[in-house]
Amino acid sequence: KAGVTQTPRYLIKTRGQQVTLSCSPISGHRSVSWYQQTPGQGLQFLFEYFSETQRNKGNFPGRFSGRQFSNSRSEMNVSTLELGDSALYLCASTPDQSEGYTFGSGTRLTVV
């Protein structure tokens, strides 16, 4: 079966711009989570969506937002980009609470 698909793979943006990242979970998986990976802070939880509802949120500023659609696809948005937002953004999906999380290959965002 197809894995978790994240688009785009690479992105370069300028400070102050906004960006939208997309994640298509494995078919049948209703839970989608987002994580930010940086060399300094490691892997940090951004948010979790389940059935179109944000179920949990990490400790990130309001510039980071997300949503989930009825087909379980999810998007995250970062507004007013800062240099420190440069990171690998990873999306993970899981069918329910008893399963492992499957991660996508990530979107590498560079802010210049």
Place this chain on the structure above:
Amino acid sequence: GEDVEQSLFLSVREGDSSVINCTYTDSSSTYLYWYKQEPGAGLQLLTYIFSNMDMKQDQRLTVLLNKKDKHLSLRIADTQTGDSAIYFCAERTVKAAGNKLTFGGGTRVLVKP
């Protein structure tokens, strides 16, 4: 709160066993995971263990969980050069607010021929 710690680096000879250790703090963790990350790639799920289990074996991988000491280990038997990567352990916490994974900082494993 949740916190997960791992050693930074492990060097091992090809054919030997590797053991990667991890400690966590949240006693309400439900599942504990091991992920592998190769350069430029996402996270590959290797295995996971439910918090009421002591051990899980999956081919070359053996996971040991000491819940009393909040200690998790991953043993890779017959380590190959393709096992060179960064390994992350993670705990899954399930609370009223939802689920999340808390990751350790990763252990870089270098396999020498």
